[in-house]
Amino acid sequence: MAIVSLSRILASWAEKQPNNTAIAHDDDSISWAELEKRTNQLARAYMNLGVKEGDLVTIALPNGIEFVSAVFATWKLGATPQPISSKLPKIERDAIIELASSSLVVGVDTADVGENFISVPENYAGYEQQSAEPLEERTAEKIKAMTSGGSTGRPKLIVAPTPAVWDDEASAFMIPHQSRVLVPGPLYHNGPFLWTLASLCQGNRVVIVTRFDAEQTLQLIEEHQVEHMYAVPTMMQRIWNLAEDSRSRYDLSSLKSLLHTAAPCPVWLKEAFIGWLGASVIWELYGGTEGQGATLINGEEWLEHKGSVGKPMDGVCSMKILAENGQELPPGEIGEIYIKSTVDGNATYEYIGAESNVIDDGWDSLGDMGYMDDDGYLYLADRRTDLIICGGANIYPAEVEAAVEALSGVRSCAVIGLPHEDLGNQVHAIVDAPAGNISEETLLAFLQNQLVRYKLPRSVEFVTVPLRDDAGKVRRKALREARLQRSTVSA
Numbered sequence: 001m002a003i004v005s006l007s008r009i010l011a012s013w014a015e016k017q018p019n020n021t022a023i024a025h026d027d028d029s030i031s032w033a034e035l036e037k038r039t040n041q042l043a044r045a046y047m048n049l050g051v052k053e054g055d056l057v058t059i060a061l062p063n064g065i066e067f068v069s070a071v072f073a074t075w076k077l078g079a080t081p082q083p084i085s086s087k088l089p090k091i092e093r094d095a096i097i098e099l100a101s102s103s104l105v106v107g108v109d110t111a112d113v114g115e116n117f118i119s120v121p122e123n124y125a126g127y128e129q130q131s132a133e134p135l136e137e138r139t140a141e142k143i144k145a146m147t148s149g150g151s152t153g154r155p156k157l158i159v160a161p162t163p164a165v166w167d168d169e170a171s172a173f174m175i176p177h178q179s180r181v182l183v184p185g186p187l188y189h190n191g192p193f194l195w196t197l198a199s200l201c202q203g204n205r206v207v208i209v210t211r212f213d214a215e216q217t218l219q220l221i222e223e224h225q226v227e228h229m230y231a232v233p234t235m236m237q238r239i240w241n242l243a244e245d246s247r248s249r250y251d252l253s254s255l256k257s258l259l260h261t262a263a264p265c266p267v268w269l270k271e272a273f274i275g276w277l278g279a280s281v282i283w284e285l286y287g288g289t290e291g292q293g294a295t296l297i298n299g300e301e302w303l304e305h306k307g308s309v310g311k312p313m314d315g316v317c318s319m320k321i322l323a324e325n326g327q328e329l330p331p332g333e334i335g336e337i338y339i340k341s342t343v344d345g346n347a348t349y350e351y352i353g354a355e356s357n358v359i360d361d362g363w364d365s366l367g368d369m370g371y372m373d374d375d376g377y378l379y380l381a382d383r384r385t386d387l388i389i390c391g392g393a394n395i396y397p398a399e400v401e402a403a404v405e406a407l408s409g410v411r412s413c414a415v416i417g418l419p420h421e422d423l424g425n426q427v428h429a430i431v432d433a434p435a436g437n438i439s440e441e442t443l444l445a446f447l448q449n450q451l452v453r454y455k456l457p458r459s460v461e462f463v464t465v466p467l468r469d470d471a472g473k474v475r476r477k478a479l480r481e482a483r484l485q486r487s488t489v490s491a
Helices: 009-016 032-048 065-076 090-100 190-201 214-224 233-240 267-277 299-304 397-405 440-447 476-490
Strands: 003-005 021-025 028-031 056-059 080-083 104-106 144-148 156-160 165-167 180-183 205-208 228-231 257-260 282-287 294-298 317-322 335-341 350-352 364-372 378-383 388-390 393-395 412-420 424-432 459-463
Touching: 003 009, 009 032, 009 190, 021 032, 021 065, 028 032, 028 065, 032 065, 056 065, 056 090, 065 080, 065 190, 090 156, 144 190, 180 190, 180 214, 190 205, 190 228, 205 214, 214 233, 228 233, 233 257, 233 267, 267 282, 267 299, 267 397, 282 299, 294 299, 317 364, 378 397, 388 412, 388 424, 393 397, 397 412, 397 424, 397 440, 412 476, 440 459
Parallel strands: 021 205, 056 080, 056 104, 080 144, 180 205, 180 228, 228 257, 257 282, 424 459
Antiparallel strands: 003 165, 021 028, 144 156, 156 350, 282 294, 317 335, 335 364, 364 378, 388 393, 412 424
């Protein structure tokens, strides 16, 4: 084991493979030597703007080489990167900046931040006159600070209290050293952020895109001979929705693993990808930004435990299922999933702006519901806050959404509970069908064979905009509030 500070990891690879491509982004690319020099210059520019060791630096840039450069420049100062979406409305962005007390905001014009904060815009060129020589080694005490709206809708920061170092002999996420990796997700999300970090720390060429496109993804696998790919089920479904001749047009034989995470994957979609790419290629990981633990399963195991997200990873964590009264539930019974890290006993995260759900002896919950089978495999149901109670029956939106999304012509779906005078709540399906060729009657007839009667939507709303973002997330709480507000206004 050789532990290297993230302030030094680029220099290490720049020495070994200076002219190899470190990052490929759309029509642009940068070598290891260029990335090392640019991040040294950026770090000095940030330091001149007031960034100090231990600070948080908010990075509000779109996917690109500039985003990755800003992250590594931050680490080179011993500071902590705090990525956010570049498309956040000003009011949301300002709330996060205030919460973080950021010493610098990268990607926002000076006129668009409060007078108490310093910023540099996208395409910032103010670093170019700085020295490209290595800086004094500094290691951030906290490697990252990701953002989440949480179940309350108020922003919170999930800070990883882990030093910004890397074991340069490690092979995280099954990615080997000096390979080729495709990360088509938004880098401000934890999954794509960690995959990009791990891939670069292991000397890989990392291929990123401004925004996910299904056919472009297949093209990039062929063009760069990608061996390992990160994905979410939304991406997988958009790829599967391509015409068959488009899917078969590209040579994907280089692909050794496709790891998906971030949201439940419908059984039919997983089966389709296993049949297409092979069971040994498809992997699934379940875990949270908080990092208490994770499960992992490959396609071969999954075929024996269909629908499972795997077993708790050995040496990483333990998991159990608890009822509302705190009692541990037996296999097959749905309850709240609790996770406990078994690595070193230290906390894996700190919240800024929220309280954790830690109970006795370090057991913690992300708010997800699920159950274990007799063999210790975990199956997800849904988030506790999204549960719909209809006439006394528990209905999990993800199950209904998966059934709806199996109908040809549906791009995405969100299922929410709306008030019902008799039942308490009713199942309302918001269906994204861009071609506009699906009727409510057609949908309900299809679902008759997919769901028991009480889980069928009692109301259906068709839209033509995607309901999941590029990270596979669906904001059911916001969708429900918008419809409740609309109902109040119309009344």
